[in-house]
Amino acid sequence: MEIFTYDGFIVLLQVLAIDLVLAGDNAIVIGLAAAGLPKDLRNKAILIGILAATVLRIIFALMTTVLMGITGLLIAGGILLLWVCWKMWRELRAGHHDEAVAAEEALTGTDLDASGRVSAKAPRKTFAQAAWQIVIADVSMSLDNVLAVAGAAKDHPTILVIGLAVSIALMGLAATFIARLLNKHRWIAYVGLAIIFYVALKMIYEGWHDVAAAGYF
Numbered sequence: 001m002e003i004f005t006y007d008g009f010i011v012l013l014q015v016l017a018i019d020l021v022l023a024g025d026n027a028i029v030i031g032l033a034a035a036g037l038p039k040d041l042r043n044k045a046i047l048i049g050i051l052a053a054t055v056l057r058i059i060f061a062l063m064t065t066v067l068m069g070i071t072g073l074l075i076a077g078g079i080l081l082l083w084v085c086w087k088m089w090r091e092l093r094a095g096h097h098d099e100a101v102a103a104e105e106a107l108t109g110t111d112l113d114a115s116g117r118v119s120a121k122a123p124r125k126t127f128a129q130a131a132w133q134i135v136i137a138d139v140s141m142s143l144d145n146v147l148a149v150a151g152a153a154k155d156h157p158t159i160l161v162i163g164l165a166v167s168i169a170l171m172g173l174a175a176t177f178i179a180r181l182l183n184k185h186r187w188i189a190y191v192g193l194a195i196i197f198y199v200a201l202k203m204i205y206e207g208w209h210d211v212a213a214a215g216y217f
Contacts, residue, residue, distance in 0.1 A: 003159060014152045014195050015163035021192025022145045023170035024055055024181065025088070029141065033133040035132040036125040045127060054168050056142035061164045064150045074207030077147045081200035084144045090192050148196050151203040 004013050030049035034042045064077075125133075149163040181188065 004154075007184070008156055008159060010070060011156050012159050012162065014199065015159055016166060017192050017195050018148045018152060018169045019141075019145070019163060019170055020140065021088075021189055021196070022148065024189070026138070026141045026145070029137045030134055033137065035129050037127060037130050041127045041130075043196075045130045048131055049138060050171050051139045052135055053171050054132060055143055056138055057146055057164060057167055057194065058072075060143050060178040061150070061160075063149065064146050074151075074203050074210060077151060078200045080202030081144070081147055081196060081203065084148070085193060085197045085200060088189070088196070123139070132210065137152050148199055151199045152195075154203075154206070168178055182195050208212060 004007060034045040034049070037045055074208055143154055146164070149167065150160060153159040153163055155174070
């Protein structure tokens with residue numbers, strides 16, 4: 001199998017790193033959106049967020065594998081990933097400690113900052129507001145995840161399937177743990193960011209060659 005070759009193993013490591021960072025980022029966004037709700041509604045909103053992210057990843061994966069074959073769209077995907085990198089870089093540099101704590105408290109249901117209430121610093125909101133915020137974030141972040149994984153595993157279909165399965169598993173089973181891990185060890189997020197940046201440049205480079213070979217330039 002291709003994952004047992006050197007190239008396949010390196011690509012697999014890239015895909016796993018991308019999944020780890022983006023799943024954690026997605027979990028933090030979901031937790032933060034649900035943080036302003038009472039406990040019973042908060043748990044429901046988090047569940048909806050994880051289920052929506054799972055379904056969207058499957059839909060986008062099916063679409064992306066087809067779209068990637070269209071000349072020129074590989075460049076567009078690479079540029080979109082560069083924007084994702086810029087957004088992640090700004091978030092990592094800004095820190096957002098209070099937001100991260102509020103998100104983790106919502107995901108775990110624990111009062112981490114000893115304020116006397118879970119996610120006490122998060123603004124109050126209705127369930128409809130939280131659900132809408134989560135769905136919008138899931139659409140953007142699921143597309144980011146699928147594009148990054150598809151770009152890294154472009155010539156390795158088995159690894160593309162593994163990457164999708166791992167992404168779904170991380171969202172459904174380990175989202176809270178990953179969010180806590182990334183908050184505690186920020187260097188992991190920087191490693192993931194570097195890999196996504198490399199994948200974006202690789203997609204643009206290969207897309208440019210595809211366009212040139214097709215005679216558009």
